[in-house]
Structure formats: C-alpha cells, structure tokens
Amino acid sequence: MNRYTILVYTENFIGILNRITIIFTRRGINIDALTASESRLDGIHKITIEATVTEEQIVQLTKQIEKVVDVIKAYYFKDDEVVYQEIALYKVPTENLDPGLEKVIRQFNAHIIAAEKEFVVIEFTGHKEDTQALLEILKPFNLLEFSRSGRVAIAKPKFSVQEYLNNQTYNH
Amino acid sequence: MIRGADIVVRSLIAENAEYIFGYPGGAIMPVYDALYDYSDQIKHVLTRHEQGAIHAAQGYARVSGNAGVVLVTSGPGATNLITGLADALIDSTPLVCITGQVAAHLLGSDAFQETDVVGLSMPGTKWNIQVRRVADIAPAIAKAFHIAKTGRPGPVLVDITKNAQVEFGEFNYVHCESVRSYKPYVRIDEQAVIDAASLINSAQRPYVLFGQGVVLANAEAELKAFLDKTGIPAASTLLGSGALSQCHPSYVGKLGMHGNYAPNLLTNQCDVLIAVGMRFDDRVTGDLKRYAKQAKVIHLELDPSEIDKNVKTTVALQGDCKASLSLLTKAVKANEHPEWMSRFRELENEEKKAVIANDLHGTHGGLHMGEVIHLINQFKEQDAVLVTDVGQHQMIAWRYFDYKTTRTQVTSGGLGTMGFALPAALGAQLHNYNRQVICVVGDGGIQMTIQELGTIMQTKAPVKVVLLNNNYLGMVRQWQQLFFDKRYSFTELENPDFIKIAEAYSFRARKVTERDDLESAVAEMLLHQGPYFLEVVVEKEDNVFPMIATGCSVEEVRLS
Ligand SMILES: Cc1ncc(C[n+]2csc(CCOP(=O)(O)OP(=O)(O)O)c2C)c(N)n1
Ligand SMILES: [Mg+2]
Numbered sequence: 001m002n003r004y005t006i007l008v009y010t011e012n013f014i015g016i017l018n019r020i021t022i023i024f025t026r027r028g029i030n031i032d033a034l035t036a037s038e039s040r041l042d043g044i045h046k047i048t049i050e051a052t053v054t055e056e057q058i059v060q061l062t063k064q065i066e067k068v069v070d071v072i073k074a075y076y077f078k079d080d081e082v083v084y085q086e087i088a089l090y091k092v093p094t095e096n097l098d099p100g101l102e103k104v105i106r107q108f109n110a111h112i113i114a115a116e117k118e119f120v121v122i123e124f125t126g127h128k129e130d131t132q133a134l135l136e137i138l139k140p141f142n143l144l145e146f147s148r149s150g151r152v153a154i155a156k157p158k159f160s161v162q163e164y165l166n167n168q169t170y171n172h
Numbered sequence: 173m174i175r176g177a178d179i180v181v182r183s184l185i186a187e188n189a190e191y192i193f194g195y196p197g198g199a200i201m202p203v204y205d206a207l208y209d210y211s212d213q214i215k216h217v218l219t220r221h222e223q224g225a226i227h228a229a230q231g232y233a234r235v236s237g238n239a240g241v242v243l244v245t246s247g248p249g250a251t252n253l254i255t256g257l258a259d260a261l262i263d264s265t266p267l268v269c270i271t272g273q274v275a276a277h278l279l280g281s282d283a284f285q286e287t288d289v290v291g292l293s294m295p296g297t298k299w300n301i302q303v304r305r306v307a308d309i310a311p312a313i314a315k316a317f318h319i320a321k322t323g324r325p326g327p328v329l330v331d332i333t334k335n336a337q338v339e340f341g342e343f344n345y346v347h348c349e350s351v352r353s354y355k356p357y358v359r360i361d362e363q364a365v366i367d368a369a370s371l372i373n374s375a376q377r378p379y380v381l382f383g384q385g386v387v388l389a390n391a392e393a394e395l396k397a398f399l400d401k402t403g404i405p406a407a408s409t410l411l412g413s414g415a416l417s418q419c420h421p422s423y424v425g426k427l428g429m430h431g432n433y434a435p436n437l438l439t440n441q442c443d444v445l446i447a448v449g450m451r452f453d454d455r456v457t458g459d460l461k462r463y464a465k466q467a468k469v470i471h472l473e474l475d476p477s478e479i480d481k482n483v484k485t486t487v488a489l490q491g492d493c494k495a496s497l498s499l500l501t502k503a504v505k506a507n508e509h510p511e512w513m514s515r516f517r518e519l520e521n522e523e524k525k526a527v528i529a530n531d532l533h534g535t536h537g538g539l540h541m542g543e544v545i546h547l548i549n550q551f552k553e554q555d556a557v558l559v560t561d562v563g564q565h566q567m568i569a570w571r572y573f574d575y576k577t578t579r580t581q582v583t584s585g586g587l588g589t590m591g592f593a594l595p596a597a598l599g600a601q602l603h604n605y606n607r608q609v610i611c612v613v614g615d616g617g618i619q620m621t622i623q624e625l626g627t628i629m630q631t632k633a634p635v636k637v638v639l640l641n642n643n644y645l646g647m648v649r650q651w652q653q654l655f656f657d658k659r660y661s662f663t664e665l666e667n668p669d670f671i672k673i674a675e676a677y678s679f680r681a682r683k684v685t686e687r688d689d690l691e692s693a694v695a696e697m698l699l700h701q702g703p704y705f706l707e708v709v710v711e712k713e714d715n716v717f718p719m720i721a722t723g724c725s726v727e728e729v730r731l732s
Pocket of ligand 1: 644648
C-alpha cells in the first residue's frame, strides 16, 4: 500500500463529485482526504483525492474515474511526485495562557490569525506529519478545536490538460 | 415557441427513435399529451410495468444496434427502471431513459412521487442529468443519445422536471457530435499492432476469445477475416455468440461456467491468448490465479478500464476492435494450426459422448431442455433471434442453439436478471415483425414479468414463447444438489396453469409433456404467424454440464 494523490480535472457538472466518490465506495476504499477547487483553466474544476491503496488499485481507480463522462483527465502520483500542503487551524483558550505557547508557535513558524477575548486561532501549513506534531504539542494547552484541510497538490511531472482538450476527438 | 413536452418528443423524432417503451404518470403527463399528436412519426409501446419497458428497450437495442428509448414518470415509475439500468450498463446496451420529475420548485421537498432519480441511478448509468429549464431539454437529449451510442455503449438517463415540460421554448435541434471531456475512440497504436502480430506469428498454440465487443463494433466481418487468414481456433463468450457463425472452421465453442469442455480446458494450454471485445468476466475465467498463466495475452478492447483489470496483458490493443482487427489481419502471416485445432475436436468428441448426446437425444424418462433447442434448430430460420431468461434453460439454450448470424443472441449476461426475457423478446420482435424471435424462459423467471404477455397481445408481436417448465428454480436447485447436500430450500414452485394464462392473453398455446409430441409442437409454433406459447414440461432434476464450479480453474471443468 502506498499513499497516492489523484488529480482529477472535470467539467463543472452537478453530481460529478458523487460520480467520483462512488467509485471508491463500491470498492470499499477509503478516501483519506478530498478537496475541490477551480483549476488554472476557466470552467474546469480540479479535485484532489488522497488515498492509501496498492499500485493495482490506483491504476484501476484512475481509469474508472477517467471513464466518467464529465471527467476530462485524471492522473495519479506517489507522494514524492507531488508538491502538496495541508492547512491546519488550532483554537486555544486565552485563559491561563501558558507562556510556553509563544515558544511553540515560533518553533513551528505558525501564525496567530485571530485573537479573541477567550481564544486565539493558530494557523499552520505543512504536511500531515507536521500539522499532527503541532496538534500533539498543543493538546496540553487545553486545545479547544482542531481542523485540517485535505491536501492541495501540484504535480512535478509535466502534463497538460489544455493540450488534451485541444486534441481533436478521434472518430474511427 | 413550443412546449417543453413537444420538444421532448420532437427531439426523439430528430434522433430517429422508432419506438418509445413507456408508462405514463403524473410527472410525465405533459409529454404523454404531446405524444398524442405525433403518433404518425414515432410509435409508443405501453408495457405493463416499467421494468418491462426498459427490458423491451434493451431487447430492441440489442438486435437493432439503435438506442432503446424509455419514457416513465417520477418516483415509482423511475425506480422501476433500476434493474434494467444496471443490466444495460453491465451488458453495454445503449438506452436513453427519460423520467418525469416534480416541478423544480418542489425538488427536495419530499413532494408527491419525488425521488432522487439522478442520485439513485448514478451507479447504474453511463451518464445522467436533471433538466429543470425548457431551454436545456433538447441539448440534454442530444447529448444523451451521443453518449449512449458511442464508445462502449450504455444506458443514460434524463430526468425532466414538470415545469420544464410545460414551459415554452424554441426548438431547433442540434445533434451532439462530441463532448469535450469524453473521447470514446483512440487511434490504434501501430507499435502495439506490430508487437501483437509478432506474438501471433510465432505462436504455436494461439487462441482467440471473442465477446460482444465484436458485435457492438460491427466487426463481425473483420473477425472472420482475421480467423480466415490465421486459422486460429476461436471461442465465444455468452454475449459474443452469433458474432461468428458456428459453421466457421475456426469456431470451437463457448466459454464459461457452462460453456464447452475444450474451450475452457484448453485456455490453460494455449501460448498466446487473443481476447477480442470481451472483459474476462469471472464466469469466463474461473479462478484468476490459475487462468491462462502460461499464455501471453493480447487484449483488443475499447474501454481502457477493462485492460489489465482482471487479466494482465502482454500487448494491449486499445481502441475499436473493427479498426484493430483489420490492422492486425494485415500484419499477421497466413497460417493454419491443424494439430492444435485437432485437440479441440478431440475434446469436443469427449463432451459429445459424455454430455451432448444425452442432452439432445433423450430416449426415455422426462424430456431434456436440450431436445427442445435441438428441434428448434431444425425448424428455425437462419437469422432467428434467441432471447433467453436466466437459469438452466438459459445455459442449455445458449449451449445448443445454432448461432448462424450476428445479433441473434439476447440475454441478460452480466447481471443475470430473471424476468428479462419476455419483455426483451417483445422489444426484439418489434424491431422487425418478420424476423423469428424465440423466447426461451423458465417457469420461475417468466413469473417475474409475466404481465408483459399483455403487451405482446396488444402489439400483436408474433413472439414465440417457449416455457421450459421443470417446476423448480432449476439453476439454484442444481447448486443445492451439488453444493448444499440436496437441501432444496425454497426452490420448488407450485405453478399456475400457464396455458390458461397464455390463452387469456390471446396466445395460441400448447403444452407438451410427451417426447412424441415435441417435434410437431415445435414445428407448429415456428410456422404459426402470430404469438405462440409453447410449454414443455421437462425433467425436474436435470443438471447443466459441463460446469466449472465457483473457485475452480478453467482446467477443472467437469463433465458430470
Ligand atoms: C431477479 C433474480 N432473482 C434471483 C436470481 C437467482 N437465480 C438465478 S437462476 C434462478 C432460477 C431460475 O429458475 P427458472 O426461471 O425456473 O429457470 P430454470 O433454472 O429452472 O431453467 C434464480 C432464482 C436471479 N438471477 N435474478
Ligand atoms: Mg425452472
């Protein structure tokens, strides 16, 4: 089993996310994380899916995703083939604020992005291992809430969805 | 400006739809109202159940190659389509299903007969869409036909809210030629053709397996040309039957759990396996870990997700097999394989002695299903269509029916849907009233859609229904006998008087219990002009052999 990132480029079509996720559900495969956003190309959506599966599974999953009519193209990558980040937010109470907190924030190069009377919100971006490490450290500070995004990723290998779209449809 | 409902009907007419199979109800009534004005341009068939409508559309699509069209109402009308959608998806049958939906402003409110049809049908369709505005109706239908028919065909569904049906809009129909996210065909990789040809040229024991992909690609002539030149033995899958005449010298029989002895056994002795338009279904491969491990595999397949899915290929020839087969035929050398072929013939003789002789030529005891099919072969027309349901009769009819021409095999292969045959036979018959359509069905399965006898009556489709009555859910009973210690748990049926039922539906009907009466009955049926219902009471506890039991390897195919 490996951790993979699948980048899916789709039309902006109602239900497309459902069509993609049922491919995983049907095979009993868990989606570790999923994010959807616009892509560089107008009107084309990009869905980033993280899953821990075998090589055989990732090949089949990617083909099945690409088979969806409104999917333009899907690619899969191993972790070392993508640049990726996840953002995490931590809510810590200000009451009895431990002076050690400042040190932790500096060490991690995290930021306080909101300060209210009762709590502060710390933002930290990195790989899951990093945001997880900060989570463990902040727990003793009476951490109130934690939230982490799915990964956003850019692939290192070159590929062009635009080029794929420009290719004429081949009719036999 | 015309009403959305008229746009629906005129779009279907613009797509040259010949038939609509359907059933009305509240949320689709505007379209039914519109239909009233177009009965000279498009025919509507009122089935007795929506499942009947979709199976009829499937039968029509399978013999015609056109997309079958289904029209039903929201809620229960739409949910009754689900079995047919799943069936058409797994058997790659082009369908365009139109469902009515509650008005757009009621969506999500649990309005009367509101169901999330798009959500429910998503895993059972190649594509689906909900249309909420009149302007979107025609483009959605155009796209639906394009997607249903191109590439690997499949069912699509267009859910149209009631407000869109009654609003007024412009109608100028534009056929859909392409969808930018969907590129169903690819250019055949020339290097792959060269690689495949060199494997084939140096093979000692090459072996071709062909499936329905050949029929869907209209590549029957290309398959024949390839086999004519190479002399390679070729076996058919369930849905591939008919793609090659069984008289062709390369033809060696059928694959799969109840296929022929030699084709299964010798799969594990070939050195190059050439799979054409087939998907290595588990009913064909048996235990994958012991399937054709010795062979190099060449896979000619349109759908990239089928390549390497079950069986790893040495050379993948992705693309339309009509194109790849003709390129391959040019690239291979003319050859023959008499010794290798004789292995098939030897084993065929073993099967004849051990199984076939008895199946086809009973002398005492109850009638065998095979005897009925054997007689049908003697009296049927060359291009007669065989429609079967699911069970023992399906396997026996398939095993013994003499397939001479293409698009003569209509059965529920991938899903194994009992109740498929009767409505599918109706659809197949409507495509051409003059072609013989023979519907072989079991006493269990016929009762799942028996109401469609009414549709046959109303359309006067001259379907020949052959009920092989063993008073059992025979296929399940066979498994109970072989694998569950003969514990016949809920497989015996108390059946009605089928002849009375058939006669109530205006069928000419006849029941045969004695061997001596069978021949004249089959002959009478096939000469009869209108619908005919022949019930044959067969041996209750016959089994279908050969058989590859679940979990076994193809080489463990047993003759008894
Ligand atoms: C809708 C559906 N339900 C259950 C089954 C499981 N099943 C497969 S064959 C079979 C028995 C069919 O009996 P019958 O129609 O009498 O045909 P026979 O095998 O006796 O020829 C059953 C129950 C099925 N294939 N489809
Ligand atoms: Mg039966």
